[in-house]
Amino acid sequence: MSVHVPVLGAEVLQWLQPRAGGVYVDATVGYGGHAAAILAAAPGGRLIGLDRDERALAGARERLAAFGARAHLVHADFAQLGEVLAGQPADGILFDVGVSSAQLDDPVRGFSFRADAPLDMRMDPSRGQTAADLVNTLPGPELAEILLRYGEERWAARIADFVVQARRRRPIATTGDLVEIIRAAVRAGARRGPGHPARRTFQALRIAVNGELDALRAGLAAAAAALAPLGRVVVIAFHSLEDRIVKTTFRGLGQHGFAVLTKKPVRPTAAETAANPRARSARLRALAREGIGA
Ligand SMILES: C[S@@+](CC[C@H](N)C(=O)[O-])C[C@H]1O[C@@H](n2cnc3c(N)ncnc32)[C@H](O)[C@@H]1O
Incomplete structure:
Protein backbone atom coordinates (compact mmCIF):
# COMPACT_ATOMS: atom_id res chain seq x y z
CA MET A 1 0.00 0.00 0.00
CA SER A 2 1.43 3.38 -0.94
CA VAL A 3 1.42 5.98 1.82
CA HIS A 4 -1.31 8.44 0.95
CA VAL A 5 -0.40 12.08 1.48
CA PRO A 6 -3.66 13.97 2.03
CA VAL A 7 -4.25 16.76 -0.46
CA LEU A 8 -4.61 20.29 0.98
CA GLY A 9 -4.10 18.84 4.48
CA ALA A 10 -3.43 22.16 6.26
CA GLU A 11 -6.21 23.94 4.35
CA VAL A 12 -8.77 21.25 5.30
CA LEU A 13 -8.06 21.89 8.99
CA GLN A 14 -8.10 25.65 8.48
CA TRP A 15 -11.59 25.57 6.87
CA LEU A 16 -13.13 22.71 8.84
CA GLN A 17 -11.93 24.11 12.19
CA PRO A 18 -12.17 20.87 14.18
CA ARG A 19 -12.70 21.49 17.91
CA ALA A 20 -12.51 19.40 21.07
CA GLY A 21 -15.44 17.06 21.52
CA GLY A 22 -16.93 17.72 18.05
CA VAL A 23 -18.55 15.18 15.74
CA TYR A 24 -16.97 14.97 12.27
CA VAL A 25 -17.71 13.02 9.13
CA ASP A 26 -15.13 12.09 6.54
CA ALA A 27 -17.39 11.10 3.65
CA THR A 28 -14.40 9.78 1.64
CA VAL A 29 -12.14 8.40 4.35
CA GLY A 30 -9.84 6.59 1.87
CA TYR A 31 -6.69 5.60 3.72
CA GLY A 32 -7.47 7.89 6.63
CA GLY A 33 -4.95 10.69 6.10
CA HIS A 34 -7.36 13.60 6.56
CA ALA A 35 -9.34 11.65 9.18
CA ALA A 36 -6.24 11.16 11.36
CA ALA A 37 -5.46 14.90 11.16
CA ILE A 38 -9.06 15.82 12.07
CA LEU A 39 -9.10 13.45 15.07
CA ALA A 40 -5.73 14.79 16.24
CA ALA A 41 -7.07 18.37 16.02
CA ALA A 42 -10.30 17.54 17.90
CA PRO A 43 -9.34 16.02 21.27
CA GLY A 44 -12.15 13.83 22.57
CA GLY A 45 -14.03 14.31 19.30
CA ARG A 46 -15.50 11.55 17.14
CA LEU A 47 -15.22 10.84 13.45
CA ILE A 48 -17.50 8.77 11.25
CA GLY A 49 -15.63 7.70 8.12
CA LEU A 50 -17.35 6.43 4.97
CA ASP A 51 -15.94 4.82 1.87
CA ARG A 52 -17.52 2.68 -0.82
CA ASP A 53 -14.25 0.77 -1.24
CA GLU A 54 -13.72 -2.02 1.34
CA ARG A 55 -9.98 -2.07 0.65
CA ALA A 56 -9.64 1.61 1.43
CA LEU A 57 -11.60 1.07 4.65
CA ALA A 58 -9.18 -1.69 5.68
CA GLY A 59 -6.33 0.81 5.22
CA ALA A 60 -8.21 3.46 7.22
CA ARG A 61 -8.93 0.96 10.00
CA GLU A 62 -5.20 0.36 10.37
CA ARG A 63 -4.26 4.03 10.16
CA LEU A 64 -6.93 5.13 12.68
CA ALA A 65 -6.50 2.21 15.14
CA ALA A 66 -4.69 4.49 17.61
CA PHE A 67 -7.87 6.59 18.02
CA GLY A 68 -9.87 3.55 19.22
CA ALA A 69 -13.65 4.05 19.43
CA ARG A 70 -13.33 7.74 18.46
CA ALA A 71 -13.20 6.57 14.83
CA HIS A 72 -16.16 4.67 13.42
CA LEU A 73 -15.88 3.36 9.86
CA VAL A 74 -18.78 2.47 7.59
CA HIS A 75 -18.82 0.84 4.13
CA ALA A 76 -21.24 3.13 2.34
CA ASP A 77 -21.71 5.46 -0.57
CA PHE A 78 -21.81 9.05 0.68
CA ALA A 79 -25.08 9.46 -1.24
CA GLN A 80 -26.42 7.47 1.78
CA LEU A 81 -24.95 9.89 4.32
CA GLY A 82 -28.41 10.71 5.73
CA GLU A 83 -29.13 7.04 6.51
CA VAL A 84 -25.66 6.50 8.00
CA LEU A 85 -25.98 9.49 10.35
CA ALA A 86 -29.63 8.71 11.17
CA GLY A 87 -30.39 12.19 12.48
CA GLN A 88 -27.09 12.72 14.35
CA PRO A 89 -25.91 16.30 13.69
CA ALA A 90 -22.30 16.81 12.55
CA ASP A 91 -20.00 19.75 13.32
CA GLY A 92 -17.97 19.23 10.17
CA ILE A 93 -18.15 17.09 7.03
CA LEU A 94 -15.32 16.56 4.56
CA PHE A 95 -15.53 15.28 0.98
CA ASP A 96 -12.25 14.58 -0.85
CA VAL A 97 -13.85 13.13 -3.95
CA GLY A 98 -12.57 11.00 -6.79
CA VAL A 99 -10.16 8.10 -6.66
CA SER A 100 -7.22 7.75 -4.29
CA SER A 101 -3.60 7.26 -5.37
CA ALA A 102 -3.86 3.76 -3.93
CA GLN A 103 -6.81 2.97 -6.21
CA LEU A 104 -5.07 4.49 -9.24
CA ASP A 105 -1.88 2.60 -8.53
CA ASP A 106 -3.56 -0.75 -7.83
CA PRO A 107 -2.89 -2.67 -11.05
CA VAL A 108 -6.02 -4.84 -10.82
CA ARG A 109 -8.60 -2.05 -10.49
CA GLY A 110 -8.44 -0.74 -14.05
CA PHE A 111 -8.52 3.00 -13.20
CA SER A 112 -5.25 3.84 -14.91
CA PHE A 113 -4.51 4.08 -18.61
CA ARG A 114 -0.83 3.63 -17.76
CA ALA A 115 -1.09 0.00 -16.55
CA ASP A 116 -2.69 -2.93 -18.37
CA ALA A 117 -5.48 -4.38 -16.21
CA PRO A 118 -9.04 -5.71 -16.46
CA LEU A 119 -11.29 -2.83 -17.53
CA ASP A 120 -13.20 -2.56 -14.23
CA MET A 121 -13.08 0.95 -12.59
CA ARG A 122 -15.65 0.22 -9.87
CA MET A 123 -14.80 1.91 -6.58
CA ASP A 124 -16.98 -0.72 -4.93
CA PRO A 125 -16.09 -3.94 -6.76
CA SER A 126 -18.90 -5.79 -4.98
CA ARG A 127 -21.65 -4.19 -7.07
CA GLY A 128 -22.64 -2.57 -10.34
CA GLN A 129 -21.46 -2.62 -13.92
CA THR A 130 -17.79 -2.45 -14.91
CA ALA A 131 -16.30 -0.15 -17.54
CA ALA A 132 -15.94 -3.26 -19.76
CA ASP A 133 -19.72 -3.86 -19.42
CA LEU A 134 -20.36 -0.29 -20.62
CA VAL A 135 -17.97 -0.27 -23.58
CA ASN A 136 -19.11 -3.71 -24.76
CA THR A 137 -22.87 -3.15 -24.50
CA LEU A 138 -23.86 0.52 -24.76
CA PRO A 139 -25.15 1.73 -28.13
CA GLY A 140 -22.53 3.90 -29.86
CA PRO A 141 -24.43 7.20 -29.48
CA GLU A 142 -24.90 6.63 -25.73
CA LEU A 143 -21.21 5.90 -25.32
CA ALA A 144 -20.34 9.04 -27.29
CA GLU A 145 -22.66 11.07 -25.03
CA ILE A 146 -20.87 9.76 -21.90
CA LEU A 147 -17.44 10.64 -23.34
CA LEU A 148 -18.63 14.09 -24.32
CA ARG A 149 -20.50 14.92 -21.13
CA TYR A 150 -18.19 13.41 -18.50
CA GLY A 151 -14.88 13.65 -20.34
CA GLU A 152 -15.47 16.79 -22.43
CA GLU A 153 -13.74 14.69 -25.12
CA ARG A 154 -13.82 16.35 -28.54
CA TRP A 155 -13.21 13.03 -30.30
CA ALA A 156 -16.14 11.39 -28.46
CA ALA A 157 -18.12 10.31 -31.55
CA ARG A 158 -15.06 8.92 -33.33
CA ILE A 159 -13.81 7.03 -30.26
CA ALA A 160 -17.31 5.55 -29.77
CA ASP A 161 -17.34 4.44 -33.45
CA PHE A 162 -13.96 2.78 -33.10
CA VAL A 163 -15.12 1.04 -29.90
CA VAL A 164 -18.21 -0.33 -31.65
CA GLN A 165 -16.12 -1.62 -34.58
CA ALA A 166 -13.52 -3.18 -32.29
CA ARG A 167 -16.05 -5.01 -30.10
CA ARG A 168 -17.56 -6.66 -33.20
CA ARG A 169 -14.22 -8.44 -33.63
CA ARG A 170 -13.81 -9.40 -29.94
CA PRO A 171 -14.90 -8.06 -26.54
CA ILE A 172 -12.86 -5.21 -25.08
CA ALA A 173 -11.44 -6.71 -21.90
CA THR A 174 -8.51 -4.65 -20.65
CA THR A 175 -7.39 -1.06 -20.18
CA GLY A 176 -4.69 -1.81 -22.75
CA ASP A 177 -7.31 -2.88 -25.34
CA LEU A 178 -9.18 0.39 -24.80
CA VAL A 179 -6.05 2.59 -24.93
CA GLU A 180 -5.13 0.99 -28.26
CA ILE A 181 -8.60 1.73 -29.68
CA ILE A 182 -8.45 5.35 -28.48
CA ARG A 183 -4.99 5.83 -29.99
CA ALA A 184 -6.28 4.56 -33.32
CA ALA A 185 -9.36 6.82 -33.16
CA VAL A 186 -7.69 10.05 -32.13
CA ARG A 187 -5.97 11.82 -34.97
CA ALA A 188 -2.21 12.11 -34.99
CA GLY A 189 -2.39 15.85 -34.30
CA ALA A 190 -4.43 15.35 -31.11
CA ARG A 191 -2.17 12.50 -30.03
CA ARG A 192 0.69 14.99 -29.90
CA GLY A 193 -1.33 17.42 -27.72
CA PRO A 194 -0.87 17.79 -23.97
CA GLY A 195 -1.81 14.87 -21.75
CA HIS A 196 -2.45 11.23 -22.56
CA PRO A 197 -5.00 10.70 -25.37
CA ALA A 198 -6.95 8.25 -23.16
CA ARG A 199 -7.21 10.57 -20.13
CA ARG A 200 -10.64 12.04 -20.94
CA THR A 201 -12.21 8.72 -21.95
CA PHE A 202 -10.99 7.08 -18.74
CA GLN A 203 -12.32 9.98 -16.64
CA ALA A 204 -15.69 9.76 -18.40
CA LEU A 205 -16.05 6.01 -17.97
CA ARG A 206 -15.02 6.19 -14.31
CA ILE A 207 -17.64 8.86 -13.63
CA ALA A 208 -20.31 6.81 -15.42
CA VAL A 209 -19.38 3.48 -13.79
CA ASN A 210 -19.49 5.00 -10.31
CA GLY A 211 -22.35 7.47 -10.83
CA GLU A 212 -19.97 10.04 -9.36
CA LEU A 213 -21.81 13.26 -10.17
CA ASP A 214 -25.21 12.04 -8.93
CA ALA A 215 -23.56 10.74 -5.75
CA LEU A 216 -21.91 14.14 -5.22
CA ARG A 217 -25.22 16.00 -5.60
CA ALA A 218 -26.96 13.61 -3.18
CA GLY A 219 -24.02 13.66 -0.74
CA LEU A 220 -23.86 17.46 -0.59
CA ALA A 221 -27.61 17.72 0.01
CA ALA A 222 -27.40 15.12 2.79
CA ALA A 223 -24.39 16.89 4.32
CA ALA A 224 -26.15 20.25 4.42
CA ALA A 225 -29.17 18.61 6.08
CA ALA A 226 -26.98 16.92 8.71
CA LEU A 227 -24.94 19.97 9.68
CA ALA A 228 -25.23 21.35 13.25
CA PRO A 229 -25.57 25.16 13.62
CA LEU A 230 -22.18 26.75 12.77
CA GLY A 231 -21.04 23.39 11.38
CA ARG A 232 -18.99 23.31 8.18
CA VAL A 233 -18.81 21.34 4.95
CA VAL A 234 -15.47 21.25 3.11
CA VAL A 235 -15.20 19.74 -0.37
CA LYS A 247 -20.08 25.76 -6.55
CA THR A 248 -23.73 25.83 -7.67
CA THR A 249 -24.94 23.70 -4.73
CA PHE A 250 -23.18 25.99 -2.25
CA ARG A 251 -24.49 29.09 -4.00
CA GLY A 252 -28.06 27.73 -3.72
CA LEU A 253 -27.59 26.85 -0.03
CA GLY A 254 -26.22 30.37 0.51
CA GLN A 255 -29.83 31.59 0.09
CA HIS A 256 -31.15 29.15 2.71
CA GLY A 257 -29.39 29.54 6.04
CA PHE A 258 -25.82 28.75 4.96
CA ALA A 259 -22.84 30.98 4.22
CA VAL A 260 -20.32 30.26 1.46
CA LEU A 261 -16.91 30.78 3.11
CA THR A 262 -14.73 30.55 -0.01
CA LYS A 263 -15.52 33.11 -2.72
CA LYS A 264 -12.95 31.46 -4.98
CA PRO A 265 -11.76 27.85 -4.74
CA VAL A 266 -8.66 27.34 -2.60
CA ARG A 267 -5.81 25.83 -4.64
CA PRO A 268 -2.71 23.94 -3.49
CA THR A 269 0.51 25.88 -3.10
CA ALA A 270 3.32 25.49 -5.64
CA ALA A 271 5.27 23.61 -2.96
CA GLU A 272 2.45 21.08 -2.54
CA THR A 273 2.05 20.43 -6.28
CA ALA A 274 5.82 20.04 -6.63
CA ALA A 275 5.82 17.42 -3.87
CA ASN A 276 2.57 15.74 -4.99
CA PRO A 277 1.72 16.29 -8.68
CA ARG A 278 -1.72 14.67 -8.18
CA ALA A 279 -2.71 17.66 -6.02
CA ARG A 280 -2.37 19.91 -9.08
CA SER A 281 -6.05 20.06 -10.03
CA ALA A 282 -7.49 20.11 -6.47
CA ARG A 283 -9.96 22.88 -5.60
CA LEU A 284 -11.37 23.31 -2.09
CA ARG A 285 -14.63 25.06 -1.20
CA ALA A 286 -16.18 25.54 2.24
CA LEU A 287 -19.69 26.25 3.53
CA ALA A 288 -21.00 26.97 7.06
CA ARG A 289 -24.46 26.60 8.55
CA GLU A 290 -25.53 29.82 10.18
CA GLY A 291 -26.16 29.88 13.94
CA ILE A 292 -29.63 29.57 15.46
CA GLY A 293 -31.45 32.90 15.07
CA ALA A 294 -28.88 34.14 12.50
C1 LIG B 1 -9.12 10.98 -2.84
S1 LIG B 1 -9.56 9.59 -1.90
C2 LIG B 1 -9.70 10.18 -0.27
C3 LIG B 1 -8.40 10.15 0.48
C4 LIG B 1 -8.54 10.52 1.94
N1 LIG B 1 -8.99 11.88 2.11
C5 LIG B 1 -7.23 10.30 2.68
O1 LIG B 1 -6.71 11.25 3.29
O2 LIG B 1 -6.72 9.16 2.67
C6 LIG B 1 -11.24 9.37 -2.33
C7 LIG B 1 -11.92 8.19 -1.65
O3 LIG B 1 -13.31 8.41 -1.74
C8 LIG B 1 -13.96 7.21 -2.02
N2 LIG B 1 -15.22 7.59 -2.67
C9 LIG B 1 -15.39 8.22 -3.85
N3 LIG B 1 -16.69 8.40 -4.11
C10 LIG B 1 -17.37 7.91 -3.03
C11 LIG B 1 -18.74 7.83 -2.68
N4 LIG B 1 -19.71 8.26 -3.51
N5 LIG B 1 -19.08 7.31 -1.49
C12 LIG B 1 -18.11 6.85 -0.64
N6 LIG B 1 -16.78 6.88 -0.92
C13 LIG B 1 -16.43 7.40 -2.11
C14 LIG B 1 -13.01 6.45 -2.90
O4 LIG B 1 -13.26 5.06 -2.81
C15 LIG B 1 -11.66 6.85 -2.31
O5 LIG B 1 -11.21 5.92 -1.36
Whole structure:
Protein backbone atom coordinates (compact mmCIF):
# COMPACT_ATOMS: atom_id res chain seq x y z
CA MET A 1 0.00 0.00 0.00
CA SER A 2 1.43 3.38 -0.94
CA VAL A 3 1.42 5.98 1.82
CA HIS A 4 -1.31 8.44 0.95
CA VAL A 5 -0.40 12.08 1.48
CA PRO A 6 -3.66 13.97 2.03
CA VAL A 7 -4.25 16.76 -0.46
CA LEU A 8 -4.61 20.29 0.98
CA GLY A 9 -4.10 18.84 4.48
CA ALA A 10 -3.43 22.16 6.26
CA GLU A 11 -6.21 23.94 4.35
CA VAL A 12 -8.77 21.25 5.30
CA LEU A 13 -8.06 21.89 8.99
CA GLN A 14 -8.10 25.65 8.48
CA TRP A 15 -11.59 25.57 6.87
CA LEU A 16 -13.13 22.71 8.84
CA GLN A 17 -11.93 24.11 12.19
CA PRO A 18 -12.17 20.87 14.18
CA ARG A 19 -12.70 21.49 17.91
CA ALA A 20 -12.51 19.40 21.07
CA GLY A 21 -15.44 17.06 21.52
CA GLY A 22 -16.93 17.72 18.05
CA VAL A 23 -18.55 15.18 15.74
CA TYR A 24 -16.97 14.97 12.27
CA VAL A 25 -17.71 13.02 9.13
CA ASP A 26 -15.13 12.09 6.54
CA ALA A 27 -17.39 11.10 3.65
CA THR A 28 -14.40 9.78 1.64
CA VAL A 29 -12.14 8.40 4.35
CA GLY A 30 -9.84 6.59 1.87
CA TYR A 31 -6.69 5.60 3.72
CA GLY A 32 -7.47 7.89 6.63
CA GLY A 33 -4.95 10.69 6.10
CA HIS A 34 -7.36 13.60 6.56
CA ALA A 35 -9.34 11.65 9.18
CA ALA A 36 -6.24 11.16 11.36
CA ALA A 37 -5.46 14.90 11.16
CA ILE A 38 -9.06 15.82 12.07
CA LEU A 39 -9.10 13.45 15.07
CA ALA A 40 -5.73 14.79 16.24
CA ALA A 41 -7.07 18.37 16.02
CA ALA A 42 -10.30 17.54 17.90
CA PRO A 43 -9.34 16.02 21.27
CA GLY A 44 -12.15 13.83 22.57
CA GLY A 45 -14.03 14.31 19.30
CA ARG A 46 -15.50 11.55 17.14
CA LEU A 47 -15.22 10.84 13.45
CA ILE A 48 -17.50 8.77 11.25
CA GLY A 49 -15.63 7.70 8.12
CA LEU A 50 -17.35 6.43 4.97
CA ASP A 51 -15.94 4.82 1.87
CA ARG A 52 -17.52 2.68 -0.82
CA ASP A 53 -14.25 0.77 -1.24
CA GLU A 54 -13.72 -2.02 1.34
CA ARG A 55 -9.98 -2.07 0.65
CA ALA A 56 -9.64 1.61 1.43
CA LEU A 57 -11.60 1.07 4.65
CA ALA A 58 -9.18 -1.69 5.68
CA GLY A 59 -6.33 0.81 5.22
CA ALA A 60 -8.21 3.46 7.22
CA ARG A 61 -8.93 0.96 10.00
CA GLU A 62 -5.20 0.36 10.37
CA ARG A 63 -4.26 4.03 10.16
CA LEU A 64 -6.93 5.13 12.68
CA ALA A 65 -6.50 2.21 15.14
CA ALA A 66 -4.69 4.49 17.61
CA PHE A 67 -7.87 6.59 18.02
CA GLY A 68 -9.87 3.55 19.22
CA ALA A 69 -13.65 4.05 19.43
CA ARG A 70 -13.33 7.74 18.46
CA ALA A 71 -13.20 6.57 14.83
CA HIS A 72 -16.16 4.67 13.42
CA LEU A 73 -15.88 3.36 9.86
CA VAL A 74 -18.78 2.47 7.59
CA HIS A 75 -18.82 0.84 4.13
CA ALA A 76 -21.24 3.13 2.34
CA ASP A 77 -21.71 5.46 -0.57
CA PHE A 78 -21.81 9.05 0.68
CA ALA A 79 -25.08 9.46 -1.24
CA GLN A 80 -26.42 7.47 1.78
CA LEU A 81 -24.95 9.89 4.32
CA GLY A 82 -28.41 10.71 5.73
CA GLU A 83 -29.13 7.04 6.51
CA VAL A 84 -25.66 6.50 8.00
CA LEU A 85 -25.98 9.49 10.35
CA ALA A 86 -29.63 8.71 11.17
CA GLY A 87 -30.39 12.19 12.48
CA GLN A 88 -27.09 12.72 14.35
CA PRO A 89 -25.91 16.30 13.69
CA ALA A 90 -22.30 16.81 12.55
CA ASP A 91 -20.00 19.75 13.32
CA GLY A 92 -17.97 19.23 10.17
CA ILE A 93 -18.15 17.09 7.03
CA LEU A 94 -15.32 16.56 4.56
CA PHE A 95 -15.53 15.28 0.98
CA ASP A 96 -12.25 14.58 -0.85
CA VAL A 97 -13.85 13.13 -3.95
CA GLY A 98 -12.57 11.00 -6.79
CA VAL A 99 -10.16 8.10 -6.66
CA SER A 100 -7.22 7.75 -4.29
CA SER A 101 -3.60 7.26 -5.37
CA ALA A 102 -3.86 3.76 -3.93
CA GLN A 103 -6.81 2.97 -6.21
CA LEU A 104 -5.07 4.49 -9.24
CA ASP A 105 -1.88 2.60 -8.53
CA ASP A 106 -3.56 -0.75 -7.83
CA PRO A 107 -2.89 -2.67 -11.05
CA VAL A 108 -6.02 -4.84 -10.82
CA ARG A 109 -8.60 -2.05 -10.49
CA GLY A 110 -8.44 -0.74 -14.05
CA PHE A 111 -8.52 3.00 -13.20
CA SER A 112 -5.25 3.84 -14.91
CA PHE A 113 -4.51 4.08 -18.61
CA ARG A 114 -0.83 3.63 -17.76
CA ALA A 115 -1.09 0.00 -16.55
CA ASP A 116 -2.69 -2.93 -18.37
CA ALA A 117 -5.48 -4.38 -16.21
CA PRO A 118 -9.04 -5.71 -16.46
CA LEU A 119 -11.29 -2.83 -17.53
CA ASP A 120 -13.20 -2.56 -14.23
CA MET A 121 -13.08 0.95 -12.59
CA ARG A 122 -15.65 0.22 -9.87
CA MET A 123 -14.80 1.91 -6.58
CA ASP A 124 -16.98 -0.72 -4.93
CA PRO A 125 -16.09 -3.94 -6.76
CA SER A 126 -18.90 -5.79 -4.98
CA ARG A 127 -21.65 -4.19 -7.07
CA GLY A 128 -22.64 -2.57 -10.34
CA GLN A 129 -21.46 -2.62 -13.92
CA THR A 130 -17.79 -2.45 -14.91
CA ALA A 131 -16.30 -0.15 -17.54
CA ALA A 132 -15.94 -3.26 -19.76
CA ASP A 133 -19.72 -3.86 -19.42
CA LEU A 134 -20.36 -0.29 -20.62
CA VAL A 135 -17.97 -0.27 -23.58
CA ASN A 136 -19.11 -3.71 -24.76
CA THR A 137 -22.87 -3.15 -24.50
CA LEU A 138 -23.86 0.52 -24.76
CA PRO A 139 -25.15 1.73 -28.13
CA GLY A 140 -22.53 3.90 -29.86
CA PRO A 141 -24.43 7.20 -29.48
CA GLU A 142 -24.90 6.63 -25.73
CA LEU A 143 -21.21 5.90 -25.32
CA ALA A 144 -20.34 9.04 -27.29
CA GLU A 145 -22.66 11.07 -25.03
CA ILE A 146 -20.87 9.76 -21.90
CA LEU A 147 -17.44 10.64 -23.34
CA LEU A 148 -18.63 14.09 -24.32
CA ARG A 149 -20.50 14.92 -21.13
CA TYR A 150 -18.19 13.41 -18.50
CA GLY A 151 -14.88 13.65 -20.34
CA GLU A 152 -15.47 16.79 -22.43
CA GLU A 153 -13.74 14.69 -25.12
CA ARG A 154 -13.82 16.35 -28.54
CA TRP A 155 -13.21 13.03 -30.30
CA ALA A 156 -16.14 11.39 -28.46
CA ALA A 157 -18.12 10.31 -31.55
CA ARG A 158 -15.06 8.92 -33.33
CA ILE A 159 -13.81 7.03 -30.26
CA ALA A 160 -17.31 5.55 -29.77
CA ASP A 161 -17.34 4.44 -33.45
CA PHE A 162 -13.96 2.78 -33.10
CA VAL A 163 -15.12 1.04 -29.90
CA VAL A 164 -18.21 -0.33 -31.65
CA GLN A 165 -16.12 -1.62 -34.58
CA ALA A 166 -13.52 -3.18 -32.29
CA ARG A 167 -16.05 -5.01 -30.10
CA ARG A 168 -17.56 -6.66 -33.20
CA ARG A 169 -14.22 -8.44 -33.63
CA ARG A 170 -13.81 -9.40 -29.94
CA PRO A 171 -14.90 -8.06 -26.54
CA ILE A 172 -12.86 -5.21 -25.08
CA ALA A 173 -11.44 -6.71 -21.90
CA THR A 174 -8.51 -4.65 -20.65
CA THR A 175 -7.39 -1.06 -20.18
CA GLY A 176 -4.69 -1.81 -22.75
CA ASP A 177 -7.31 -2.88 -25.34
CA LEU A 178 -9.18 0.39 -24.80
CA VAL A 179 -6.05 2.59 -24.93
CA GLU A 180 -5.13 0.99 -28.26
CA ILE A 181 -8.60 1.73 -29.68
CA ILE A 182 -8.45 5.35 -28.48
CA ARG A 183 -4.99 5.83 -29.99
CA ALA A 184 -6.28 4.56 -33.32
CA ALA A 185 -9.36 6.82 -33.16
CA VAL A 186 -7.69 10.05 -32.13
CA ARG A 187 -5.97 11.82 -34.97
CA ALA A 188 -2.21 12.11 -34.99
CA GLY A 189 -2.39 15.85 -34.30
CA ALA A 190 -4.43 15.35 -31.11
CA ARG A 191 -2.17 12.50 -30.03
CA ARG A 192 0.69 14.99 -29.90
CA GLY A 193 -1.33 17.42 -27.72
CA PRO A 194 -0.87 17.79 -23.97
CA GLY A 195 -1.81 14.87 -21.75
CA HIS A 196 -2.45 11.23 -22.56
CA PRO A 197 -5.00 10.70 -25.37
CA ALA A 198 -6.95 8.25 -23.16
CA ARG A 199 -7.21 10.57 -20.13
CA ARG A 200 -10.64 12.04 -20.94
CA THR A 201 -12.21 8.72 -21.95
CA PHE A 202 -10.99 7.08 -18.74
CA GLN A 203 -12.32 9.98 -16.64
CA ALA A 204 -15.69 9.76 -18.40
CA LEU A 205 -16.05 6.01 -17.97
CA ARG A 206 -15.02 6.19 -14.31
CA ILE A 207 -17.64 8.86 -13.63
CA ALA A 208 -20.31 6.81 -15.42
CA VAL A 209 -19.38 3.48 -13.79
CA ASN A 210 -19.49 5.00 -10.31
CA GLY A 211 -22.35 7.47 -10.83
CA GLU A 212 -19.97 10.04 -9.36
CA LEU A 213 -21.81 13.26 -10.17
CA ASP A 214 -25.21 12.04 -8.93
CA ALA A 215 -23.56 10.74 -5.75
CA LEU A 216 -21.91 14.14 -5.22
CA ARG A 217 -25.22 16.00 -5.60
CA ALA A 218 -26.96 13.61 -3.18
CA GLY A 219 -24.02 13.66 -0.74
CA LEU A 220 -23.86 17.46 -0.59
CA ALA A 221 -27.61 17.72 0.01
CA ALA A 222 -27.40 15.12 2.79
CA ALA A 223 -24.39 16.89 4.32
CA ALA A 224 -26.15 20.25 4.42
CA ALA A 225 -29.17 18.61 6.08
CA ALA A 226 -26.98 16.92 8.71
CA LEU A 227 -24.94 19.97 9.68
CA ALA A 228 -25.23 21.35 13.25
CA PRO A 229 -25.57 25.16 13.62
CA LEU A 230 -22.18 26.75 12.77
CA GLY A 231 -21.04 23.39 11.38
CA ARG A 232 -18.99 23.31 8.18
CA VAL A 233 -18.81 21.34 4.95
CA VAL A 234 -15.47 21.25 3.11
CA VAL A 235 -15.20 19.74 -0.37
CA ILE A 236 -12.11 19.02 -2.45
CA ALA A 237 -12.93 18.47 -6.15
CA PHE A 238 -10.51 17.37 -8.85
CA HIS A 239 -12.09 18.41 -12.11
CA SER A 240 -14.35 21.14 -13.39
CA LEU A 241 -17.51 18.98 -13.59
CA GLU A 242 -17.30 18.21 -9.87
CA ASP A 243 -16.27 21.72 -8.92
CA ARG A 244 -19.20 23.20 -10.84
CA ILE A 245 -21.63 21.03 -8.85
CA VAL A 246 -20.03 22.10 -5.56
CA LYS A 247 -20.08 25.76 -6.55
CA THR A 248 -23.73 25.83 -7.67
CA THR A 249 -24.94 23.70 -4.73
CA PHE A 250 -23.18 25.99 -2.25
CA ARG A 251 -24.49 29.09 -4.00
CA GLY A 252 -28.06 27.73 -3.72
CA LEU A 253 -27.59 26.85 -0.03
CA GLY A 254 -26.22 30.37 0.51
CA GLN A 255 -29.83 31.59 0.09
CA HIS A 256 -31.15 29.15 2.71
CA GLY A 257 -29.39 29.54 6.04
CA PHE A 258 -25.82 28.75 4.96
CA ALA A 259 -22.84 30.98 4.22
CA VAL A 260 -20.32 30.26 1.46
CA LEU A 261 -16.91 30.78 3.11
CA THR A 262 -14.73 30.55 -0.01
CA LYS A 263 -15.52 33.11 -2.72
CA LYS A 264 -12.95 31.46 -4.98
CA PRO A 265 -11.76 27.85 -4.74
CA VAL A 266 -8.66 27.34 -2.60
CA ARG A 267 -5.81 25.83 -4.64
CA PRO A 268 -2.71 23.94 -3.49
CA THR A 269 0.51 25.88 -3.10
CA ALA A 270 3.32 25.49 -5.64
CA ALA A 271 5.27 23.61 -2.96
CA GLU A 272 2.45 21.08 -2.54
CA THR A 273 2.05 20.43 -6.28
CA ALA A 274 5.82 20.04 -6.63
CA ALA A 275 5.82 17.42 -3.87
CA ASN A 276 2.57 15.74 -4.99
CA PRO A 277 1.72 16.29 -8.68
CA ARG A 278 -1.72 14.67 -8.18
CA ALA A 279 -2.71 17.66 -6.02
CA ARG A 280 -2.37 19.91 -9.08
CA SER A 281 -6.05 20.06 -10.03
CA ALA A 282 -7.49 20.11 -6.47
CA ARG A 283 -9.96 22.88 -5.60
CA LEU A 284 -11.37 23.31 -2.09
CA ARG A 285 -14.63 25.06 -1.20
CA ALA A 286 -16.18 25.54 2.24
CA LEU A 287 -19.69 26.25 3.53
CA ALA A 288 -21.00 26.97 7.06
CA ARG A 289 -24.46 26.60 8.55
CA GLU A 290 -25.53 29.82 10.18
CA GLY A 291 -26.16 29.88 13.94
CA ILE A 292 -29.63 29.57 15.46
CA GLY A 293 -31.45 32.90 15.07
CA ALA A 294 -28.88 34.14 12.50
C1 LIG B 1 -9.12 10.98 -2.84
S1 LIG B 1 -9.56 9.59 -1.90
C2 LIG B 1 -9.70 10.18 -0.27
C3 LIG B 1 -8.40 10.15 0.48
C4 LIG B 1 -8.54 10.52 1.94
N1 LIG B 1 -8.99 11.88 2.11
C5 LIG B 1 -7.23 10.30 2.68
O1 LIG B 1 -6.71 11.25 3.29
O2 LIG B 1 -6.72 9.16 2.67
C6 LIG B 1 -11.24 9.37 -2.33
C7 LIG B 1 -11.92 8.19 -1.65
O3 LIG B 1 -13.31 8.41 -1.74
C8 LIG B 1 -13.96 7.21 -2.02
N2 LIG B 1 -15.22 7.59 -2.67
C9 LIG B 1 -15.39 8.22 -3.85
N3 LIG B 1 -16.69 8.40 -4.11
C10 LIG B 1 -17.37 7.91 -3.03
C11 LIG B 1 -18.74 7.83 -2.68
N4 LIG B 1 -19.71 8.26 -3.51
N5 LIG B 1 -19.08 7.31 -1.49
C12 LIG B 1 -18.11 6.85 -0.64
N6 LIG B 1 -16.78 6.88 -0.92
C13 LIG B 1 -16.43 7.40 -2.11
C14 LIG B 1 -13.01 6.45 -2.90
O4 LIG B 1 -13.26 5.06 -2.81
C15 LIG B 1 -11.66 6.85 -2.31
O5 LIG B 1 -11.21 5.92 -1.36
